[in-house]
Amino acid sequence: MTLLPVIEATACCAPLTRDAMTQSQADDLAKSLKAIADPARLRLISIIAASEGQEACVCDLTEPLEIGQPTVSHHLKVLTDAGFVTRSKRGTWAYYALVPGALDSLARLLVTA
Amino acid sequence: MTLLPVIEATACCAPLTRDAMTQSQADDLAKSLKAIADPARLRLISIIAASEGQEACVCDLTEPLEIGQPTVSHHLKVLTDAGFVTRSKRGTWAYYALVPGALDSLARLLVTA
């Protein structure tokens, strides 16, 4: 499933509270919010963000959350599809990094006035 | 179901990206995000926010969204439980108003550094 990346979804629009949203604006924003509205995914973002270079290896993400490796992989895919993180493979390892500004664009949409 | 209001859920904490979150912090934040991660609820917030005094009657909320009245009522309850809006009844009508600062507290948690 391809998903409108956050940055594009947010580049165009007035804040949530300025004007009544259209249905498709609401759909896009809801998709972005759904992508981060999960405890496991929030913790993944949080760990990645706190890591050096805002980048972390999957091997460092599996233990702290107490869920299986396939589930971690699934959550990382959701975050990637939504445009919050990017994946780069180096050797056998996969590194996930925050997309700079992605969370901020989203946050800006929620601020009132 | 009682839910930790956004304001309280966010009053205490460092931004999402400063430090690794605990499980319960992630649970709370995810609940707040889930509450607004729905197109119908985003449009409700949006319409309320764009109204005079950031307050709107349910009667003005049912038509624009093209969903049934019980569904609108359900979404408003979710938003109320999560602390984004408050309900006040005047006569036969129910008015929902934005909780000042609720969305902003949430947004602040998402901003990086």
Added chain:
DNA sequence: GACCTATATCGATGGTTGTCAATATTGACT
């Protein structure tokens, strides 16, 4: 009280989603 209007609650239903176990893929190393 009887009736109407506005809103809330209940029960059911179809669709989505988080999780897991099992398996596949990919890359490194001998």
Added chain:
DNA sequence: AGTCAATATTGACAACCATCGATATAGGTC
């Protein structure tokens, strides 16, 4: 080629959720 380690994908299942129709509640008016 063969093996091992890291990660991704698949298929299944239970839990959750958005929506609806039907009904209940509450306030106003006659």
